[in-house]
Amino acid sequence: MDLELMINSLPKLLNAAVITLKLLSVSLLIGLFIGLFFAILRLNKNIFVNRFAYGYSYVFRGTPLLVQIFIIYFGLGQIEYLRSTVLWVILKEPYWCAIIAFALNTGAYTSEILRSAFQTIKQGIIEAGKSLGISSKIIFYKIQIPIAIRQSLPAYGNEIILMMKGTSLASTVTIMDLTGVAKYIISTTFKPIEVFIVAGGIYLFMTFIIHNVIKFLEKKYSF
Amino acid sequence: MELLAFGDNGWGDELFRATLMTIAVSITAMIIGFLFALIFTPLKLSKNKFLNFIANSYTTIIRGVPELLVIYLFFFGGTGAVMFVASIFGYNEYIEINAFITGAFAIGIISGAYSTEVFRGAIQSIDKGQFEAANVLGLNKFGKFFKIILPQTLRLAIPNLSNVWQITLKDTSLISVTGLVEIMRQSYIAAGSTRDPLFFYSFAAVLYLLLTFVSMKLINRLEVKYSRGY
Numbered sequence: 001m002d003l004e005l006m007i008n009s010l011p012k013l014l015n016a017a018v019i020t021l022k023l024l025s026v027s028l029l030i031g032l033f034i035g036l037f038f039a040i041l042r043l044n045k046n047i048f049v050n051r052f053a054y055g056y057s058y059v060f061r062g063t064p065l066l067v068q069i070f071i072i073y074f075g076l077g078q079i080e081y082l083r084s085t086v087l088w089v090i091l092k093e094p095y096w097c098a099i100i101a102f103a104l105n106t107g108a109y110t111s112e113i114l115r116s117a118f119q120t121i122k123q124g125i126i127e128a129g130k131s132l133g134i135s136s137k138i139i140f141y142k143i144q145i146p147i148a149i150r151q152s153l154p155a156y157g158n159e160i161i162l163m164m165k166g167t168s169l170a171s172t173v174t175i176m177d178l179t180g181v182a183k184y185i186i187s188t189t190f191k192p193i194e195v196f197i198v199a200g201g202i203y204l205f206m207t208f209i210i211h212n213v214i215k216f217l218e219k220k221y222s223f
Numbered sequence: 224m225e226l227l228a229f230g231d232n233g234w235g236d237e238l239f240r241a242t243l244m245t246i247a248v249s250i251t252a253m254i255i256g257f258l259f260a261l262i263f264t265p266l267k268l269s270k271n272k273f274l275n276f277i278a279n280s281y282t283t284i285i286r287g288v289p290e291l292l293v294i295y296l297f298f299f300g301g302t303g304a305v306m307f308v309a310s311i312f313g314y315n316e317y318i319e320i321n322a323f324i325t326g327a328f329a330i331g332i333i334s335g336a337y338s339t340e341v342f343r344g345a346i347q348s349i350d351k352g353q354f355e356a357a358n359v360l361g362l363n364k365f366g367k368f369f370k371i372i373l374p375q376t377l378r379l380a381i382p383n384l385s386n387v388w389q390i391t392l393k394d395t396s397l398i399s400v401t402g403l404v405e406i407m408r409q410s411y412i413a414a415g416s417t418r419d420p421l422f423f424y425s426f427a428a429v430l431y432l433l434l435t436f437v438s439m440k441l442i443n444r445l446e447v448k449y450s451r452g453y
Contacts, residue, residue, distance in 0.1 A: 058432075059428070059432065062389075062431065062432045062435040062436070063393070063428040063431045063432055063435075064393040064394075064396035064397075064407070064431060065393070066396045066397060066399070066407060067396060067407065067410075067424055067427050067428045067431060068428070070407075070410075070411075070420065070424045070427075071420075071421065071424040071425060071428065074414065074420035074421075074424065075420045075421035075422075075424050075425065076421065077420075078418075078419065078420055078421045079421065161286075161287070164289075165287075165288070165289040165290065166289075167289075168289030168290070168291040168292060169291060169397075171291065172291075172400070179289055179291050179292050179295075182292060182295070183295050186295060186299050187299070190299065190303075192295065192296050192298075192299035192300035192303070193296070193300055196292060196295075196296040196300070199292060200284065200287075200288040200292060203287060203288045203289060203292070204283070204284065204287045204288060207287035208287075
């Protein structure tokens with residue numbers, strides 16, 4: 001056990017953890033909007049809209065995240081037309097490619113979580129809103145969404161942790177996140193166990209924090 | 224379509240073999256995972272605090288640390304660990320471990336942590352009366368477990384195990400970093416040599432979708448089989 005290496009690598013890994021957290025928070029934020037959008041499409045009665053939203057979530061949940069990143073990072077750059085548009089400014093950066101892939105991926109899972117939350121809302125609550133003369137738009141924004149968010153908190157907490165682990169794949173497209181730096185240190189020192197303990201410890205610590213924040217929110221918004 | 228031709232001109236046969244490799248690794252990993260679950264589920268349900276602690280550490284660490292990091296640990300650390308054990312028995316030559324074994328083992332340990340949680344949940348949700356009834360019937364420990372508890376556990380566990388299978392199947396794509404030629408690695412090679420990454424990675428996505436789709440259909444049949452009588 002090489003304690004010195006563990007202590008020396010800690011600051012480097014902590015710096016890299018900041019990048020991991022940045023990737024995580026930005027993609028979760030975008031993914032939440034994508035998820036909400038597709039969850040609403042899933043509730044739509046139009047079969048084409050419905051199928052489209054289902055297809056999106058099926059494809060992104062049925063393929064590995066690694067494939068999604070590679071398609072976006074290596075694949076989209078191949079299209080000549082894209083290179084000439086403004087989008088290229090974003091797509092040539094591995095950082096943004098990773099975020100797009102993560103956001104689309106977590107969006108698919110989030111849409112499923114929110115959809116099932118919307119569907120479990122008791123009809124009586126919506127009827128109560130209607131009988132009070134509240135417009136259906138207000139019912140949706142002020143009654144259905146808050147209840148759905150509360151309902152989906154436990155499942156969404158799991159999704160956040162899964163996504164945090166997913167951000168490790170950013171290291172495959174040259175981003176030096178926590179896993180990227182850990183791999184670099186392992187391959188230069190050949191001390192995998194020591195580095196794994198430090199890097200894994202940081203990941204576990206982040207998992208622990210997320211877990212407890214979600215637990216706190218669950219308690220706060222329970223009824 | 225020419226790119227997918229079988230033979231020397233296309234990548235069809237290579238990708239087909241790679242798909243078989245993905246299936247082989249996934250199944251091996253799933254079985255290794257079951258073996259781990261077989262060890263750790265009893266530990267989780269045990270009344271002994273120390274055994275509980277060991278099993279909880281296993282599932283918490285594996286489920287809280289990225290799969291890729293675990294794979295790197297095995298990839299870089301596996302050889303060292305095996306050589307260390309071999310050196311105890313007096314063997315000091317360099318040993319190279321097969322990428323298949325390292326990969327299947329790494330994914331298996333991850334899959335085992337999820338399976339353990341699934342089995343724990345399933346066993347815990349079996350009515351206490353079932354255990355008592357088995358006792359009353361005078362069944363011995365094995366009879367009780369294999370004839371009474373296991374069939375009921377399987378029925379409850381299959382839907383969740385199918386999720387574990389999906390996770391395992393998708394996780395095998397990560398083994399490509401160790402050089403094992405499965406779908407992802409083969410697509411990477413093909414994309415590199417034809418300079419057509421969009422096509423090959425999209426095709427890889429289709430292959431994975433196909434695998435998840437077919438396995439879902441098969442698992443649904445299993446689910447029906449084990450729900451007989453309900």
